[in-house]
Amino acid sequence: MTKLSVNINKIATLRNARGGDTPNVVEAAVKAEEFGAQGITVHPRPDERHIRYQDVYDLKKVVKTEFNIEGKPIDSFMKMVLEVKPAQVTLVPDAEDAITSNAGWDTVKHQSYLTEIISEFKKNGIRTSIFLDPNPKLVEAAAKTGADRIELYTESFAVEFSKGNLEGIQPYRETAEEAIKNGLTLNAGHDLSLDNLQYFIEQIPEIAEVSIGHALISEALYLGMENTIQAYLKRIELAYRKHNL
Numbered sequence: 001m002t003k004l005s006v007n008i009n010k011i012a013t014l015r016n017a018r019g020g021d022t023p024n025v026v027e028a029a030v031k032a033e034e035f036g037a038q039g040i041t042v043h044p045r046p047d048e049r050h051i052r053y054q055d056v057y058d059l060k061k062v063v064k065t066e067f068n069i070e071g072k073p074i075d076s077f078m079k080m081v082l083e084v085k086p087a088q089v090t091l092v093p094d095a096e097d098a099i100t101s102n103a104g105w106d107t108v109k110h111q112s113y114l115t116e117i118i119s120e121f122k123k124n125g126i127r128t129s130i131f132l133d134p135n136p137k138l139v140e141a142a143a144k145t146g147a148d149r150i151e152l153y154t155e156s157f158a159v160e161f162s163k164g165n166l167e168g169i170q171p172y173r174e175t176a177e178e179a180i181k182n183g184l185t186l187n188a189g190h191d192l193s194l195d196n197l198q199y200f201i202e203q204i205p206e207i208a209e210v211s212i213g214h215a216l217i218s219e220a221l222y223l224g225m226e227n228t229i230q231a232y233l234k235r236i237e238l239a240y241r242k243h244n245l
């Protein structure tokens with residue numbers, strides 16, 4: 001069944017707003033796991049706009065579920081991940097000035113670069129995932145890099161779903177089929193929410209892990225973190241029930 005990894009970037013956004021340590025990022029991760037999170041995801045960006053590198057070291061000491069670190073494999077990121085040794089690293093081709101992640105890898109163009117980076121992480125026992133647009137043509141090259149997983153970049157699905165267009169799932173289904181054929185495990189993330197998650201998982205029940213942050217933390221402002229995490233887990237359960245899985 002699909003696992004829920006809670007991305008706590010936006011807890012750090014709030015903490016940084018006042019320059020202190022409230023809300024505390026470590027406490028938020030511990031609570032999220034108490035409330036049912038099956039993983040914790042962070043995305044330490046080079047400008048440390050939210051999650052700082054020090055947060056990652058602090059979180060490593062307390063995260064009991066799967067720790068997933070996302071980011072662009074710049075030298076400082078590589079060094080930190082190899083020191084922290086999380087369960088999983090998710091490589092994202094972030095533009096420095098991007099307000100958020102807004103593209104997956106061109107695995108054909110960057111195949112040899114990604115292969116080199118991924119071998120470093122694999123040598124250290126860290127599972128690797130590549131952030132990928134929903135394009136079946138990118139999958140074979142992704143598999144050739146030696147990556148364990150791809151993370152389907154779900155923004156376009158979320159946008160189409162919000163307009164009532166259910167066909168937005170089609171490229172994801174095609175990319176998922178190609179990934180499974182190539183021996184890749186499937187993750188998914190970006191702009192998933194309580195509104196769209198159940199449909200996504202109903203359509204692609206092979207998803208091993210979703211990482212969700214912006215919507216989840218926003219919804220928790222109204223529902224509370226425990227209710228929100230439990231609501232996400234319920235959506236996943238209902239999606240599987242539809243398949244009698």
Ligand SMILES: CC(=O)[C@@H](O)[C@H](O)COP(=O)(O)O
Nearest residue numbers: 009043070092100101189190
């Ligand atoms: C890669 C991705 O889509 C998200 O994991 C990303 O971490 C969101 O980053 P922000 O929280 O900085 O928007």
Ligand SMILES: NCC(=O)COP(=O)(O)O
Nearest residue numbers: 007189190191211213214
């Ligand atoms: N990999 C996606 C992630 O960790 C969170 O993305 P979002 O839910 O904040 O858009």
